[in-house]
Amino acid sequence: MVRLEDTPIDPGALLAEFVRNRGDAGAVVNFTGLTRDATSGQPVSRLTLDAYPGWTEKVMAELEAETRARFDVIDVLAVHRWGVVEVGQPIVFVAVAAVHRRSAFEAADFLMDQLKTHAPFWKKEDGPDGSRWIEARPEDHADAARWIQPE
Amino acid sequence: MVRLEDTPIDPGALLAEFVRNRGDAGAVVNFTGLTRDATSGQPVSRLTLDAYPGWTEKVMAELEAETRARFDVIDVLAVHRWGVVEVGQPIVFVAVAAVHRRSAFEAADFLMDQLKTHAPFWKKEDGPDGSRWIEARPEDHADAARWIQPE
Amino acid sequence: MARVLMFGVLQDLAGWRTREIDTTSLSALTDLLMTEDAVLGERLSRPGVFAVVNQTMVRTDVILAPDDEVAFVPPVSGG
Amino acid sequence: MARVLMFGVLQDLAGWRTREIDTTSLSALTDLLMTEDAVLGERLSRPGVFAVVNQTMVRTDVILAPDDEVAFVPPVSGG
Numbered sequence: 001m002v003r004l005e006d007t008p009i010d011p012g013a014l015l016a017e018f019v020r021n022r023g024d025a026g027a028v029v030n031f032t033g034l035t036r037d038a039t040s041g042q043p044v045s046r047l048t049l050d051a052y053p054g055w056t057e058k059v060m061a062e063l064e065a066e067t068r069a070r071f072d073v074i075d076v077l078a079v080h081r082w083g084v085v086e087v088g089q090p091i092v093f094v095a096v097a098a099v100h101r102r103s104a105f106e107a108a109d110f111l112m113d114q115l116k117t118h119a120p121f122w123k124k125e126d127g128p129d130g131s132r133w134i135e136a137r138p139e140d141h142a143d144a145a146r147w148i149q150p151e
Numbered sequence: 152m153v154r155l156e157d158t159p160i161d162p163g164a165l166l167a168e169f170v171r172n173r174g175d176a177g178a179v180v181n182f183t184g185l186t187r188d189a190t191s192g193q194p195v196s197r198l199t200l201d202a203y204p205g206w207t208e209k210v211m212a213e214l215e216a217e218t219r220a221r222f223d224v225i226d227v228l229a230v231h232r233w234g235v236v237e238v239g240q241p242i243v244f245v246a247v248a249a250v251h252r253r254s255a256f257e258a259a260d261f262l263m264d265q266l267k268t269h270a271p272f273w274k275k276e277d278g279p280d281g282s283r284w285i286e287a288r289p290e291d292h293a294d295a296a297r298w299i300q301p302e
Numbered sequence: 303m304a305r306v307l308m309f310g311v312l313q314d315l316a317g318w319r320t321r322e323i324d325t326t327s328l329s330a331l332t333d334l335l336m337t338e339d340a341v342l343g344e345r346l347s348r349p350g351v352f353a354v355v356n357q358t359m360v361r362t363d364v365i366l367a368p369d370d371e372v373a374f375v376p377p378v379s380g381g
Numbered sequence: 382m383a384r385v386l387m388f389g390v391l392q393d394l395a396g397w398r399t400r401e402i403d404t405t406s407l408s409a410l411t412d413l414l415m416t417e418d419a420v421l422g423e424r425l426s427r428p429g430v431f432a433v434v435n436q437t438m439v440r441t442d443v444i445l446a447p448d449d450e451v452a453f454v455p456p457v458s459g460g
Contacts, residue, residue: 012167015181019162023188023239029259030166030181031252037174050310052373055357080380088174092380101182101263102294108180109256119380122310133311135350135377143253201389203452206436267458273389274458284390286429286456 002060003079004051009090018077018095025074027101029108033092035085039134043127044087050122051082063114070147071107073098078111082121113144153211154230155202160241169228169246176225178252180259184243186236190285194278195238201273202233214265221298222258224249229262233272264295304331304366307373312351315342328353329363331372350377383410383445386452391430394421407432408442410451429456 011032019028035047064076075097085091094111098104116136123134162183170179186198215227226248236242245262249255267287274285303322313319316339325331332353336343345351352359354373355366366372382401392398395418404410411432415422424430431438433452434445445451 010167011170011179012163012165014163015166015183016161016163019183019185019241021239022185026185026187028162028181028183028185030179030183031256032166032170032179032181033252034170034173034177034179036177036250050313052307052309052354052375055354055373058357088172090170099187100290101184102290105182105256105260112252115380117380118378120309120375120378121380122376123379124310133314133376134379136379139251139253201392203386203388203433203454206433206452209436269457271388271454271457273455275389284393284455285458287458 001077002057002064003077004053004057004060005079005081006083009079009081009093011090011093014077014079014093015095018075018097022074022097024099025097025104026099027104028095028097029101029104030093030095031108031112032090033112035087035089035091037087039125042125042129044125045128046087046126047085047091048124048126048131049082049085049091050124051080052120053082056080056082056120059118059120060115063111063118066114067096067107067111070110071096071098072100072103073107076107076111078115080115080119080121110147113140113147116140117144152228153208153215154228155204155208155211156230156232157234160230160232160244162241162244165228165230165244166246169226169248173225173248175250176248176255177250178255179246179248180252180255181244181246182259182263183241184263186238186240186242188238190276193276193280195276196279197238197277198236198242199275199277199282200233200236200242201275202231203271204233207231207233207271210269210271211266214262214269217265218247218258218262221261222247222249223251223254224258227258227262229266231266231270231272261298264291264298267291268295303368305369305371306331306335307371309373310376312342312345312374312376315339315345325366327363327365328355328360328372331366345376346374351375382447384448384450385410385414386450388452389455391421391424391453391455394418394424404445406442406444407434407439407451410445424455425453430454 096107230244247258
């Protein structure tokens with residue numbers, strides 16, 4: 001399942017719900033992304049995430065479907081904030097349940113790389129020198145390229 | 152930090168506490184291990200985990216220290232149940248906070264492989280045919296061997 | 303009238319998020335926007351900036367019917 | 382008197398978890414346990430079964446002082 005949220009997300013509550021009654025799955029891997037107080041040494045006071053409601057969920061659902069197709073997983077949840085996010089607050093929560101932990105780790109890692117490089121979000125950081133729009137880092141593209149399979 | 156618990160552990164509460172006020176970390180990766188209702192096709196009604204209080208925490212702390220030494224991480228938490236664990240209940244909770252998600256994923260993955268193959272726990276499964284003691288699977292040893300560096 | 307949307311830095315440069323614009327094709331719409339605003343126009347022509355028509359990314363020119371929704375999106379930066 | 386502990390399957394085979402046993406070395410202790418109980422003894426001699434003396438794993442013989450704690454541990458299966 002994918003969700004786009006314009007109010008704060010609660011990783012503890014999301015994980016508690018996701019692990020409930022999972023006698024079928026032995027392994028749950030979760031990634032929580034938080035707003036950092038600095039990027040490349042520049043202080044950040046807050047972040048604004050733009051999204052395109054409708055299309056953003058559509059692309060997130062495609063990335064979820066690709067994750068389910070590539071890995072042996074039981075369940076996938078991806079929740080993404082948009083709007084103004086204060087420093088230290090969660091931006092993204094991804095959870096994967098699988099029978100064995102290797103699949104769960106790989107699927108969560110894959111889905112995060114895809115969200116970082118393909119999900120329709122646009123990030124603006126406010127700092128002491130004003131605001132600046134951020135694009136995915138070269139490392140994000142390199143991370144995502146790890147999953148490209150030869151034709 | 153490492154903790155050995157003889158009462159149920161609550162992954163949601165542990166994650167909520169772990170992500171609180173983390174303006175320094177952009178990435179938190181969590182692994183939660185749950186008791187499965189079957190192993191290799193055999194039904195499991197419940198699990199008993201034996202531990203050696205004192206030594207178990209000592210080895211867990213060594214594995215945590217090795218994780219912190221090998222990866223660029225900000226914080227590590229490993230909480231492990233012992234005693235009787237019902238099906239679907241959490242057995243282990245590992246969380247890693249880092250500036251970037253690659254380190255967080257790798258450190259959590261590494262620490263789980265180490266716990267599976269080195270932490271002093273002994274697992275007994277109860278099923279319709281009685282009880283049997285389990286050892287780490289060949290896959291667990293293969294997973295752990297991924298991290299062995301050439302001398 | 304197509305419904306035209308701007309996201310991220312494009313919205314800041316355009317000074318608007320949504321406008322109704324009378325047009326017949328994506329290329330005609332892009333030409334109009336470039337003529338109106340050279341700074342926005344330069345950004346729209348950069349690599350990595352795409353048009354999304356009725357929630358599908360398009361890479362070639364398309365005919366626009368009334369009620370079509372056209373979004374211009376810069377490179378993403380999720381999570 | 383050393384404090385001797387059995388874990389996991391070893392405890393089930395021995396029928397006890399903790400005993401005080403009068404001994405002077407790890408090898409003497411192991412010999413005594415093997416003589417007392419052949420089934421437990423066979424299991425103690427398997428690869429992957431180790432002795433932990435005062436919470437440190439040992440792989441050679443060691444002298445045991447009174448109050449030393451000796452645990453016998455089978456292969457682990459955490460998480």
